[in-house]
Amino acid sequence: SGGSTLTMQAARLLEPRPRTLLAKAQQILRAVQIDAHLSKGEVLDLYLTLAPYGGNLEGIRAASLAWFGKEPKVLTTGEAALLVALPQSPERRRPDRFPKMAKAARDRILQTLADRGHITQTEAREAMAEPIPERRIPFPFLAPHLSERLARSAPASTATVRATIDRTVQMKLEDLARRESRFVDDMATIAVIAVDTASGQVIGHLGGHDFWGVAGQIDLTRxxxxxxxxxxxxxxxxxxxxxxxxxxxxxxxxxxxxxxxxxxxxxxxxxxxxxxxxxxxxxxxxxxxxxxxxxxxxxxxxxxxxxxxxxxxxxxxxxxxxxxxxxxxxxxxxxxxxxxxxxxxxxxxxxLRFEVGQGGxxxxxxxxxxxxxxxxxxxxxxxxxxxxxxxxxxxxxxxxxxxxxxxxxxxxxxxxxxxxxxxxxxxxxxxxxxxxxxxxxxxxxxxxxxxxxECLPPEPQGLPLPPPGIIVAQNAAQLPRALQRFRTRGQEKAGLRAIQPPRISFPPDGSVVGLPREGPRQTMALKARGGEGTLRWIINGVPVTDGQGPQIFWTPDSTGFSQLTVVDGAGRSDTVRVRFKTD
Missing domain, CATH: 3.40.710.10 (DD-peptidase/beta-lactamase superfamily)
Known part of the structure; x- marks a missing residue:
């Protein structure tokens, strides 16, 4: 403003004071201190961060989002020239109120750039033909509950937190919730979570459909x-x-x-x-x-x-x-x-994963x-x-x-x-x-x-194939006898008082079994006692198809924990967990 240098303008924006001679002297002193500690580029960054752009807009990023709906780094030449012109007179050149004055100021900036050889005359004319924005664009306000949660949990040194939210999905879900809120009572709210199943990434999140409503800032997904x-x-x-x-x-x-x-x-x-x-x-x-x-x-x-x-x-x-x-x-x-x-x-x-790069x-x-x-x-x-x-x-x-x-x-x-x-x-x-x-x-x-x-991205048609071990039947009569009709605990006790349920006798629950580091895996016996009818075995959730009865032989295929289950003809079972590790 006036004959002030860019550093003095940054000092004035940094510490706003009444327009007095004392205030001017303090600005000069602050400008000297800024020049002593910051480079010219850093001074420019400071100014662009604090500069006014009309209304309550401060800083070039806020102005870029409000007037053009994009980040500063992707502005066109004409858009950038308008943002250069606005801080000189932010209220009188507001594009939504005084578009002619805003255009004239922008065009002067473009002509100056062309006259000094920074852009060609053709580029200047093309930039001058760009329309002036007629209104401010609302700031992005998506997934506020999750955004606040991630911002609070991020380390103080973290400048940017990237959420896994899909912008298109989030906008559609928020619009859906606003529309559906008309059909619930005034005090109710709607919370939604959408997840990509394979990765665990949360692609849509609504802690509540009205962040500014009654109790709206409570994240009801948690x-x-x-x-x-x-x-x-x-x-x-x-x-x-x-x-x-x-x-x-x-x-x-x-x-x-x-x-x-x-x-x-x-x-x-x-x-x-x-x-x-x-x-x-x-x-x-x-x-x-x-x-x-x-x-x-x-x-x-x-x-x-x-x-x-x-x-x-x-x-x-x-x-x-x-x-x-x-x-x-x-x-x-x-x-x-x-x-x-x-x-x-x-x-x-x-x-669930909420941040890009977050471990699974x-x-x-x-x-x-x-x-x-x-x-x-x-x-x-x-x-x-x-x-x-x-x-x-x-x-x-x-x-x-x-x-x-x-x-x-x-x-x-x-x-x-x-x-x-x-x-x-x-x-x-x-x-x-x-x-x-x-x-x-x-x-x-x-x-x-x-x-x-319906708000989610399309996905391939078709359903997953059934895994091994599925029992296929047309009706209950075709099932194994123990699976034809469920018996309650009382019915089970009444009919089986004299018959002990099956119990795995080897290996014992919680045992550790050594495996050789090299060569073929050892085959081990699995033993059970008690039970009614034929004993069937399940290993890690998969029924064993090549053996049944009180003793079968099994070869562990890897180290780690395994779950062994035996089931009798009445549906009663016993389970043990065994750890296998190399010697």
């Missing part, structure tokens, strides 16, 4: 909430792993008391005898609790924790029990989506490939929300499997789904946890989930 029925697939997955059930196995849905616990279905009705596939697709409560009673609540909770999930029970130190099957625990949308990614991921849980972290196996395949096939047949077509011949962009859930008192509505490539989790509810009668997972969250998949 808050523990009751998951309702969304944990049921993991119960079925563990039961599949133990050869306790098959998708065609018959199971009873009838009034049943488990000690002092008597679960009922959401609609208060019972369906009688159904298949395992129908029980999971219809989200029946009694079959889920009966399966958990056999699998064991401690085993389920331990497996989920081993996969990285944080479980919050109603009281500190509470022991997992049967209500776990129906949402009697707290878990976050982030953790639940991570667990569901194991279904299209072949049973393997991969930690250690993976863990939640259940075997066969169980993952069964679950994916069953959940792809889940009933769609009211109003969504299920007719034959309807073309769909991708095959989506999903499960919904509703917590007690209609506080939380969930829908978690997957396609062959992506996994998406949706939660709808109030930040304060208050009830929302009439809103449940199937009508409040599932429609948003299915629309969210």
């Amino acid at each position: 808050r523990a909430r009751s998951p309702g029925s969304t944990l049921k697939p993991f119960i079925y997955g563990l039961a599949f792993d133990d050869l306790m059930i098959h998708p065609l196995t018959l199971i009873d849905d009838k009034p049943t008391v488990f000690g002092d616990y008597a679960p009922r279905n959401f609609d208060r009705a019972f369906q009688g005898t159904v298949s395992i596939t129908q029980a999971l697709q219809m989200s029946l409560n009694v079959p889920a609790v009966a399966l958990l009673d056999r699998v064991g609540p401690l085993k389920l909770a331990g497996r989920l924790r081993d996969a990285g999930a944080t479980l919050v029970f109603p009281t500190r130190g509470a022991v997992p029990s049967l209500p776990l099957a129906l949402g009697g625990v707290g878990i976050s949308l982030e953790d639940l989506t991570t667990l569901y990614a194991a279904i299209p991921g072949g049973g393997v849980v991969r930690p 972290g250690a993976t863990s196996r939640l259940f075997g490939e066969q169980a993952a395949y069964y679950l994916a096939k069953i959940l792809r047949g889940s009933p769609l929300p009211d109003g969504w077509s299920m007719g034959q011949g309807v073309i769909r962009a991708r095959a989506v499997g999903f499960k919904t859930g509703t917590s007690y008192g209609y506080r939380d509505a969930w829908a978690i789904g997957f396609s062959p490539r992506y996994t998406v989790g949706v939660w709808v509810g109030r930040a304060d946890g208050s009830t929302r009668p009439g809103y449940f997972g199937r009508n409040a969250a599932a429609p948003i989930l299915l629309k969210a998949f």
Whole structure:
């Protein structure tokens, strides 16, 4: 301004003062200090960082984004010339208010550059023909919850944090959430996570659909909430792993008391005898609790924790029990989506990745490939929300499997789904946890989930091939006798009091077995006792097809931990974990 040097202008912007002789003298002193410590290039950087560009804009990057929607390094000659002209009179040359004055100032800059040989006259004329921006472009404000989280966790020396968020996907998801928010009550919010299953990269993240609304700055993807029925697939997955059930196995849905616990279905009705596939697709409560009673609540909770999930029970130190099957625990949308990614991921849980270059972290196996395949096939047949077509011949962009859930008192509505490539989790509810009668997972969250998949990049058509070990049958009668009908723990005890369950006698649980460093691997005997009928073996989730009975021979193919399971004809099992290492 006036006859001030660039350094004096930087000093004035650095320490704004009233326009007095004393202030001018202080600016001169500060300018001398700046010149003594900074190079000319650094002085220019300081000036461009602080310079005013109209309204509340300060700094060339903010101006470049606001007026042109791009970073300074990709500005055209005409755009750069306008930003050079603006700080000299930022209000009188504002392009959105005084476009003629802004154009005249820009053109003078361009003509000066041409006269001094920095650009050609032709380049100057072409730049002068560029239009002046008519309005400011809103600043990017995508994934604010995740952006704030990453910024806070980054080291102080980190200048830039690159998130794995896909900009196009994020914009579509945020627009979807804003549109869908009209159909939820005023106090409710929508949280969404979209994950690339193979890599674990989070490509879309909404901690809440309205960052500036009531409790909008709470990241609800990380808050523990009751998951309702969304944990049921993991119960079925563990039961599949133990050869306790098959998708065609018959199971009873009838009034049943488990000690002092008597679960009922959401609609208060019972369906009688159904298949395992129908029980999971219809989200029946009694079959889920009966399966958990056999699998064991401690085993389920331990497996989920081993996969990285944080479980919050109603009281500190509470022991997992049967209500776990129906949402009697707290878990976050982030953790639940991570667990569901194991279904299209072949049973393997991969930690979520939020930053580019972030390590993938250690993976863990939640259940075997066969169980993952069964679950994916069953959940792809889940009933769609009211109003969504299920007719034959309807073309769909991708095959989506999903499960919904509703917590007690209609506080939380969930829908978690997957396609062959992506996994998406949706939660709808109030930040304060208050009830929302009439809103449940199937009508409040599932429609948003299915629309969210439409926001994702296209993926190849077709489904994964079944893994080895799948039992193929047309109906329950074609299954092995132990898999034809599920027996509850009470039924099992009543019929098998005189017969001891199978137990692995060798190798013992927790043992360490040495393997030679070189040469062929040693074959070892696996031994079991007890059990009813034929004993079948499962190694690392894969049924052994070339041997059965109380003793088989097996050759370990690698070092590390292996899980050995034996199952009798009644579906009872025993499992040990053995570590193999080289001598």
